Amino acid sequence: MEERFRETSVKLERRGWDVACRLVWPRMLFLTTGCGLSLNLLYFLMFEYNIKSITAIQICCLIFGFVYMVGLAGAVADYCYFGSFRIITVFSVISFLGTVMLSQVHAPSETPTKYQFGLVFVSIALALSGFVAVSNSYGFLKRDQYDKPPTARWNISCICFFNYVTIGGLVTAIGLGGEKKVWNFGFSMCCGTNVMGLILFLCGTCSYRLRKPQETVISSKNDHSTKTIPLFVTDIFLHASDIMLNSLITLQALTMNRHFEPDSIMPASCFGFFSLPTIFLSLAIIDFLIVPKCKKLSISWGIGLTHVLTILTLIASAVIESRRLNHLTNNLSSMSAFWLMIPEAILGFKFGFYFRRNGRMYCRERPVEEITTVLMRTFLLGMGCFVSILIIQIFLQFTHWLPHNINDGRLDYVFWTLAAIGCLNFALHLIITNNFEFPTFRFYAGHDDDNDEAAHGSNLQVA
Numbered sequence: 001m002e003e004r005f006r007e008t009s010v011k012l013e014r015r016g017w018d019v020a021c022r023l024v025w026p027r028m029l030f031l032t033t034g035c036g037l038s039l040n041l042l043y044f045l046m047f048e049y050n051i052k053s054i055t056a057i058q059i060c061c062l063i064f065g066f067v068y069m070v071g072l073a074g075a076v077a078d079y080c081y082f083g084s085f086r087i088i089t090v091f092s093v094i095s096f097l098g099t100v101m102l103s104q105v106h107a108p109s110e111t112p113t114k115y116q117f118g119l120v121f122v123s124i125a126l127a128l129s130g131f132v133a134v135s136n137s138y139g140f141l142k143r144d145q146y147d148k149p150p151t152a153r154w155n156i157s158c159i160c161f162f163n164y165v166t167i168g169g170l171v172t173a174i175g176l177g178g179e180k181k182v183w184n185f186g187f188s189m190c191c192g193t194n195v196m197g198l199i200l201f202l203c204g205t206c207s208y209r210l211r212k213p214q215e216t217v218i219s220s221k222n223d224h225s226t227k228t229i230p231l232f233v234t235d236i237f238l239h240a241s242d243i244m245l246n247s248l249i250t251l252q253a254l255t256m257n258r259h260f261e262p263d264s265i266m267p268a269s270c271f272g273f274f275s276l277p278t279i280f281l282s283l284a285i286i287d288f289l290i291v292p293k294c295k296k297l298s299i300s301w302g303i304g305l306t307h308v309l310t311i312l313t314l315i316a317s318a319v320i321e322s323r324r325l326n327h328l329t330n331n332l333s334s335m336s337a338f339w340l341m342i343p344e345a346i347l348g349f350k351f352g353f354y355f356r357r358n359g360r361m362y363c364r365e366r367p368v369e370e371i372t373t374v375l376m377r378t379f380l381l382g383m384g385c386f387v388s389i390l391i392i393q394i395f396l397q398f399t400h401w402l403p404h405n406i407n408d409g410r411l412d413y414v415f416w417t418l419a420a421i422g423c424l425n426f427a428l429h430l431i432i433t434n435n436f437e438f439p440t441f442r443f444y445a446g447h448d449d450d451n452d453e454a455a456h457g458s459n460l461q462v463a
Contacts, residue, residue: 022207023141026200029194029197030095030134030135030197032190032193033190034128034134034135036171036175036190036193037124037131038064039174039270040175040186040187042250042269043269044183049117052404053404053405053406054402054404055404057247057392063121063125063128064381066125068379069379070125070129070132070133071132071133071135072378072379074091074132075133075137075378076371076375078137079213080213081213082213083211083212084140084210084211085205085208088134088137089201089202091130092134092198092201093130094129094130095127095131096130096191096198098122099127099190099191099194101123102124103190132378136374139374140211141208144208144210144211145208172273174186174189175267175269176267231436232380233432234307234425234429235380236387237425238307238310239380239384240384240387241310241314241421241422244418245313248411248414249271249343249344250269251406252321252337253271254268256324256336256339257333257335258337266337266338271337274344277345279351280352281348281352282348282349282351286352300433302353304429304430305353309350309353310350310422311422311426313350314416315415315416316346317343320340320342323339325410395414399413
């Protein structure tokens with residue numbers, strides 16, 4: 001009897017793997033669409049609509065904040081009312097319509113009117129709102145293919161590596177279109193990947209295991225969420241600093257030497273992809289060293305490390321900016337933009353640990369914790385965007401460090417200030433979580449038996 005049950009479980013897991021692998025391709029294409037639009041957005045506002053750089057960053061943050069809130073609503077609608085399949089289909093169409101509108105919107109030669117600005121912002125919001133909602137629903141749909149969390153971490157890591165390397169290559173091609181100011185090329189490529197992703201997704205309709213909506217899940221959340229709110233609050237600055245850093249690194253790259261060959265140039269918007277190698281390195285360290293070897297290591301170490309790595313990223317950015325300004329002051333040759341790989345590499349390690357501390361999908365056994373994780377992650381990303389607008393406005397209002405031409409400012413002082421705030425935020429995190437009892441890394445990797453109390457939810461006090 002037990003042997004037959006084991007064979008059935010293996011068959012179900014294999015079936016889940018087969019369907020999940022089919023979902024990789026449409027998800028990869030949808031991610032390419034969203035990343036391509038996101039990377040070109042700052043370029044588009046600055047060079048097509050002649051919006052000043054810092055103002056353009058604030059507008060991008062406002063749009064992203066709104067988009068994440070729409071994604072939040074989409075996740076609730078998915079889990080409680082409509083299901084993943086309907087949400088992915090509808091929001092994919094919405095994203096496609098927004099991308100098509102965006103590819104046809106061009107700034108006139110004279111000053112754009114409020115109507116024209118409104119049209120382009122609506123197009124961007126539609127395109128990116130669909131992307132965020134689809135991303136959340138793909139996580140739910142992939143989870144529904146398993147009865148228990150998949151244990152083949154090596155296969156998961158290889159699939160993720162292939163997925164994101166492919167996305168990086170496609171998005172870099174889209175970024176080159178933005179670099180050359182050929183907006184039709186970049187946005188048309190995003191339209192194409194969106195349509196291809198939707199077609200591939202619909203082709204697998206018959207093989208998906210679809211979950212019935214669970215209207216009682218949201219209302220059934222106990223005081224677990226409210227107890228962890230202080231922990232989430234300290235996370236907001238982590239997201240805000242990441243958003244500001246990636247936007248400001250783009251401005252830095254525009255003023256630096258981006259040639260890796262005499263006739264080849266790296267798009268300024270694509271420097272964020274230098275974090276990918278260290279993301280996968282950190283995930284490999286967690287999955288193949290920490291999880292199997294350090295059975296009792298608490299997840300609190302990973303949480304604290306994300307704070308420390310955020311601070312180190314900001315410090316590295318400040319040092320590099322000081323050196324860039326020194327080159328400029330002394331009339332030296334333009335500094336290589338590839339120095340920006342250093343903060344991006346550190347940021348990659350931070351993302352890896354952040355993904356693993358939030359990344360366990362509880363499958364059918366833990367619906368409350370799963371939807372809580374997705375909702376809080378999306379909410380925190382949106383709040384991080386809004387907080388970054390506030391921080392930038394404070395710098396604009398009370399200092400001269402952040403002018404629209406960063407060569408006339410002191411961007412290094414901005415990074416040092418953010419690093420100092422990060423230290424205070426980390427201290428607040430340590431105070432808040434002093435009495436928290438955290439589960440282990442192995443529990444978050446799917447080994448429930450390694451933390452019996454956490455497996456029953458009594459000590460699960462972590463984001």
